[in-house]
Amino acid sequence: GAGVSQSPSxxxxxxxxxxxxxxxxxxxxxxxxxxxxxxxxxxxxxxxxQGNSAPDKSGLPSDRFSAERTGGSVSTLxxxxxxxxxxxVYLCASSxxxxxxxxxxxxxxxxVT
Amino acid sequence: DAKTTQPPSMDCAEGRAANLPCNHSTISxxxxxxxxxxxHSQGPQYIIHGLKNNETNEMASLxxxxxxxxxxxxxxxxxxxxxxxxxxxxxxxxxxTSYGKLTxxxxxxxxxxx
Numbered sequence: 742g743a744g745v746s747q748s749p750s751x752x753x754x755x756x757x758x759x760x761x762x763x764x765x766x767x768x769x770x771x772x773x774x775x776x777x778x779x780x781x782x783x784x785x786x787x788x789x790x791q792g793n794s795a796p797d798k799s800g801l802p803s804d805r806f807s808a809e810r811t812g813g814s815v816s817t818l819x820x821x822x823x824x825x826x827x828x829x830v831y832l833c834a835s836s837x838x839x840x841x842x843x844x845x846x847x848x849x850x851x852x853v854t
Numbered sequence: 855d856a857k858t859t860q861p862p863s864m865d866c867a868e869g870r871a872a873n874l875p876c877n878h879s880t881i882s883x884x885x886x887x888x889x890x891x892x893x894h895s896q897g898p899q900y901i902i903h904g905l906k907n908n909e910t911n912e913m914a915s916l917x918x919x920x921x922x923x924x925x926x927x928x929x930x931x932x933x934x935x936x937x938x939x940x941x942x943x944x945x946x947x948x949x950x951t952s953y954g955k956l957t958x959x960x961x962x963x964x965x966x967x968x
Binding site for chain 2: 745772776781783784785786789791797799800832834841842843844845846847848
């Protein structure tokens with residue numbers, strides 16, 4: 742079956758512009774996660790959605806970052822007024838409630854110039 | 855989540871077993887041990903997880919010590935495609951306050967050579 746998909750695969754933007762990154766989870770997966778991986782850094786948790794529960798936003802680095810999940814499926818991560826330090830690969834993952842495995846997408850490589 | 859310690863890098867000959875160690879001495883009773891790997895330019899891939907008992911699946915085996923303070927991931931017959939960064943993660947199971955997010959460390963870079 743189809744895995745987690747993310748778009749765009751690459752995004753180059755100018756400092757100060759807003760960007761939206763999209764994640765399509767595996768059909769039927771109730772949990773959705775966003776992570777980012779900066780050059781030379783490990784994977785950093787950003788936000789976690791589980792069904793209709795309030796999302797865990799504890800990993801969002803600043804109020805310029807926000808995410809929503811519409812209809813319990815597709816999610817959009819928005820970064821406002823991008824900064825050069827936002828350059829990273831943004832990874833989305835999904836999982837079935839109560840299961841252990843998270844399935845990751847290929848990521849969106851964001852470059853802020 | 856408990857902190858894990860892994861060697862930064864390891865080498866393995868193709869066809870031999872790769873044994874990747876992980877220390878998690880502060881693991882608590884309701885925390886699982888997970889292994890993921892990340893092949894260059896791809897998203898992480900789940901490999902295996904365990905709580906107390908040793909586990910085996912089509913990809914690997916997980917050996918957890920009796921005191922649960924350390925574990926070893928075993929790739930029984932490593933191939934060149936197994937070259938990747940391997941992450942050992944501990945996390946609470948469902949119902950725990952930290953359930954959900956994975957906290958990745960630096961991992962072990964495994965290089966399989968011909």
